[in-house]
Amino acid sequence: MIDLKVLRENPELVRQSQKVRGGDPAVVDQLIAADEIRRAAVTEFETIRAEQNALSKSVGAAKGDEKTALLENAKELAAQVKAADAKRADAEEKAHQLLLQIQNLIDPAAPIGGEEDFVVLEHVGTPRDFTKEGFEPKDHVDLGKILKAIDTERGAKVAGSRSYYLTGPGALLEFALVQYAIASAVKAGFIPVIPPVLVRPAAMEGTGFLGQAAENVYHLEEDDVYLVGTSEVPLAAFHMDEILDELPIRYAGYSSCFRREAGTYGKDTRGIIRVHQFDKVEMFSFIKPEDAAAEHKRLLEWEKDFLKAMEIPFRVIDVASGDLGASAIRKFDCEAWIPTQNAYREVTSTSNCTEFQARRLNIRYRDENGTKPVATLNGTLVAVPRMIVAILENHQNADGSVNVPVALRPFLGVDTLIPA
RNA sequence: GGAGGAUUCGCAUAGCGGCCGAGUGCGCACGCUUGGAAAGCGUGUAUAGGGAAACCUAUCGAGGGUUCAAAUCCCUCAUCCUCCGCCA
Numbered sequence: 001m002i003d004l005k006v007l008r009e010n011p012e013l014v015r016q017s018q019k020v021r022g023g024d025p026a027v028v029d030q031l032i033a034a035d036e037i038r039r040a041a042v043t044e045f046e047t048i049r050a051e052q053n054a055l056s057k058s059v060g061a062a063k064g065d066e067k068t069a070l071l072e073n074a075k076e077l078a079a080q081v082k083a084a085d086a087k088r089a090d091a092e093e094k095a096h097q098l099l100l101q102i103q104n105l106i107d108p109a110a111p112i113g114g115e116e117d118f119v120v121l122e123h124v125g126t127p128r129d130f131t132k133e134g135f136e137p138k139d140h141v142d143l144g145k146i147l148k149a150i151d152t153e154r155g156a157k158v159a160g161s162r163s164y165y166l167t168g169p170g171a172l173l174e175f176a177l178v179q180y181a182i183a184s185a186v187k188a189g190f191i192p193v194i195p196p197v198l199v200r201p202a203a204m205e206g207t208g209f210l211g212q213a214a215e216n217v218y219h220l221e222e223d224d225v226y227l228v229g230t231s232e233v234p235l236a237a238f239h240m241d242e243i244l245d246e247l248p249i250r251y252a253g254y255s256s257c258f259r260r261e262a263g264t265y266g267k268d269t270r271g272i273i274r275v276h277q278f279d280k281v282e283m284f285s286f287i288k289p290e291d292a293a294a295e296h297k298r299l300l301e302w303e304k305d306f307l308k309a310m311e312i313p314f315r316v317i318d319v320a321s322g323d324l325g326a327s328a329i330r331k332f333d334c335e336a337w338i339p340t341q342n343a344y345r346e347v348t349s350t351s352n353c354t355e356f357q358a359r360r361l362n363i364r365y366r367d368e369n370g371t372k373p374v375a376t377l378n379g380t381l382v383a384v385p386r387m388i389v390a391i392l393e394n395h396q397n398a399d400g401s402v403n404v405p406v407a408l409r410p411f412l413g414v415d416t417l418i419p420a
Numbered sequence: 421g422g423a424g425g426a427u428u429c430g431c432a433u434a435g436c437g438g439c440c441g442a443g444u445g446c447g448c449a450c451g452c453u454u455g456g457a458a459a460g461c462g463u464g465u466a467u468a469g470g471g472a473a474a475c476c477u478a479u480c481g482a483g484g485g486u487u488c489a490a491a492u493c494c495c496u497c498a499u500c501c502u503c504c505g506c507c508a
Contacts, residue, residue, distance in 0.1 A: 042470055046477045053477090056489045060438040067488095074488030243467090371467080 001099050001359045004035065017106045020321040022114070024101070031098040034091070041091040045084040052077045100211070104356040106321050107330040117320035118333075124304065125313030127337045128394065135398040139340035140389040141271040144170060146400040148420040150272060150388070161269070162261060162276045164385070169417045173391070174279060174384050176411035178254060181281040181306065181382045185252035188302060190283060193253045195234035198225045203237035206361040208327045215262045227258035232378045235284040240361045244374060247365055248287040248295065252381060255280065272385040273345065281381040288365065289355055292375035296352040299379035300332050303348045306381055309407040312390045313337040315344050327353040336390040347386045350379030 015025040111119045144150025149170030155163035218227040231253030268274035319331040328351035335344035355373035364371040395403040402417040
């Protein structure tokens with residue numbers, strides 16, 4: 001949630017932000033009105049309440065007839081307090097609901113527009129020219145079959161569409177990617193974490209995944225718990241309701257991620273680009289708000305380092321305002337070159353959420369002037385299936401074998417994956 | 421799944437329905453003391469909301485209820501601990 005003070009002092013800023021994000025600017029004015037009603041209701045309640053507290057005290061001290069008389073008054077007041085309290089609770093709830101609908105204030109540096117209006121920041125590496133090399137590249141599904149690394153047919157048989165098995169070299173590739181990711185994260189100062197993937201509603205709500213994104217979240221009705229779509233959820237909620245003493249804190253969470261992928265029928269139906277379950281190493285930072293922008297750059301650098309180590313050509317895009325999640329003020333995506341699609345596809349993503357998530361989750365830090373909400377940022381280090389796609393397709397040879405990136409060799413134990 | 425016990429200010433604890441936003445010890449901060457330190461002594465030490473401010477209001481795991489008045493009584497829930505059963 002945003003800072004109410006900003007809203008009171010500069011409503012136009014919030015209106016503009018809502019507009020470029022594709023949100024509803026009218027909510028801003030509804031909230032301003034609701035907030036005024038709220039404050040009036042609070043004052044009214046507190047005034048009567050103070051009166052009641054004072055009267056109650058005198059009742060305790062009084063005796064006999066005097067007490068009986070005071071009790072009459074007190075009863076009357078008690079009823080008024082109850083009514084005023086109900087009014088206050090109602091006003092607060094209404095204002096809060098509106099507040100939750102306001103997205104984070106857009107970073108003025110972010111490009112304005114929809115999904116197609118991203119700005120390419122840079123290209124790293126050069127896609128291979130397979131024509132020049134004299135063969136037609138196979139897609140990751142075919143390569144996965146040849147190598148006996150990916151089995152989507154049995155995945156569908158057992159678990160339905162968008163499911164898969166990683167077998168043999170595919171499974172080993174995952175372990176190698178994860179180990180390399182965790183090792184480099186630890187070296188960079190991250191604390192490795194294996195978080196729960198089943199979380200209670202408060203964690204899901206606090207991280208903002210029960211809003212517009214709710215349809216993509218698996219919910220286990222019987223136990224009222226959610227399967228997380230990213231370890232961002234348990235990592236952010238880790239410090240819920242806490243005051244942090246030392247910043248920054250950086251975690252690298254390794255977890256399975258679950259996504260319903262509702263509303264993506266017909267999109268990426270082949271292979272393992274878009275699946276219901278995958279494993280991912282996610283970076284998550286708690287940091288002072290004034291350092292958030294610099295941290296965002298650092299997270300991006302770590303993402304780039306990983307892709308460079310995988311020897312994959314990619315580009316970095318600055319995602320446009322209308323395509324940001326509600327809590328991000330700015331988002332950078334790294335898109336890997338996928339030869340058989342002749343396109344760059346998102347493999348990692350990093351968002352600066354400033355204090356937006358921390359306000360909801362009540363995560364603060366202390367400085368000379370008291371406690372303040374921290375800034376939170378997240379970034380993908382490696383999302384396993386998409387990275388496997390990129391590695392197989394970019395490093396394939398004419399015979400269907402695949403060269404293993406040098407960085408992964410110590411973890412995988414071989415230099416080349418050979419067709420079985 | 422069953423049976424008990426617990427949850428109070430960073431930690432440990434005290435707490436009779438009104439004198440309890442809450443005592444004590446430890447810790448922490450500042451001051452005195454000292455050549456310096458320790459000890460000792462003194463002072464202070466939660467969070468949030470409203471208000472220009474004085475100040476007021478709320479919070480004793482959470483939510484309801486009883487009452488003029490709840491940390492204290494009642495109900496529901498959550499979490500932790502112990503024991504029994506089952507189990508990777």
